[in-house]
Amino acid sequence: MSVDVLVPTRNRPVELGVTLAGLAAQDGPIRRVVVSDQSDDRPSFDTAPARAMARQLGRRGVEVEFVRHLPRRGLSEHRDFLLGLATASHVLFLDDDVWLEPGTLSRLWAAMSELRCGFVGSAMQGLSFLDDHRPGELKPYEEWAGGVEPEVIGPEQERRWTLHNAANLVHLAEKLGIGAGQWRPYKVAWIAGCVLFDRQKLAQCGGFDFWRELPAEHAGEDVAAQWRVMAKHGGAGVLPSGAVHMESETTVPKRDVQAVDVVR
Template structure:
């Protein structure tokens, strides 16, 4: 039997550092353990913090021995970890807003609880964000069960940035919106294989939005409103990450980073209540007042 796990306190955790990883989770102890194992194997970004906020129906996932072990591994390797509960559930956007409020880091990585990151992925994202000077960068997640499902018609939407990303207003009725078609399944993996990049190199490409693994300049995310729009949404929504990214894109620009080191675990979704697209509500009333 393992000993009880110390959850940590917000006061001790919320300190200025280079990077914090923000992970919302619900009813996924196995997936969360895999996600944390990927973080524990990262090199080149010492001392990043990790916040896990759990909204499970029963006991929090971090009570599971596998998750608790990975938390201890992260701490052993010098990474502060804060474990929290956020109940009652008020929707995905509120959950992300809460996680963002737990951090005072200069950069924040919004990471879903069903994504494994290969070694070096976080360091590559940090390098890209710093060199590009934009509001966010991201790794689209690969679904390896689709590795033999090649969809060349989607590859035409891949377009690299030839200089620093510039602000863009991306909307569903614009050609830029179609860029998202390179992210499902294993499309981006097939694009990467065609490019045959030398080891250690990366490319920035144009995006509409990225799901699962997005690194923000925290100040720029907050300046764009963060996830404060949660008060304007019903609890049963999705697309909160899209809404936040569109706001940052319009002010500071953003980019996808290739190769992606993010792999989707392809587990059944825990987001089963999808009555409203958050980005549609936000775009319909972009000048609505922010909450006090």
């Protein structure tokens, strides 16, 4: 079993270099990293730092592939394209503005190997909020006990989204006293930024094939795909997270159309 890491990127040369640096420091069964670029001008991967990290990954036997994918047809189509390039048993969709602390991928892989659900993920955390404690937003926290089960996400389950605000998971992991090498699976509404899928289960649920139903300007494609997978195979967040959001300005300013409102 192995992992293909899939990174969609656009207009983020600095952030992409940091993302690749995080990947280069990971242990775990990475077989290949595919970066697909839709930048307006020069590709985000056309930098010395990106090339240096690609070489470092190559030294470890990880194949790195940089591709351009144009014209832009929306976030869902871009993810669908990347999924079509994957051949490993599992795929890690990693956003181009997320840095993974060492050990994150190994933790996700351990969780997936034990839970064998549709996906597990590390929700990205904004470390500028380390001093912003929000105990009220942690109330929906509930761990999976005895394995992950399929579930349909409704209004009650959607309330879990507050868990992933600010630096909430950092504070929660500290509060629970999770030790080195330990992890806990918990129930989620969805996970943004870093999600490890069982590729076959994601494909069985249609992947991101709903892109044709959406206008090019949309958001929430990750939510729509995850809800499909959760309904059949279940999904879980993994604590501690280890995924750090760079908190850069969004490259998707228009969010009027949410994928779940169209394709669910």
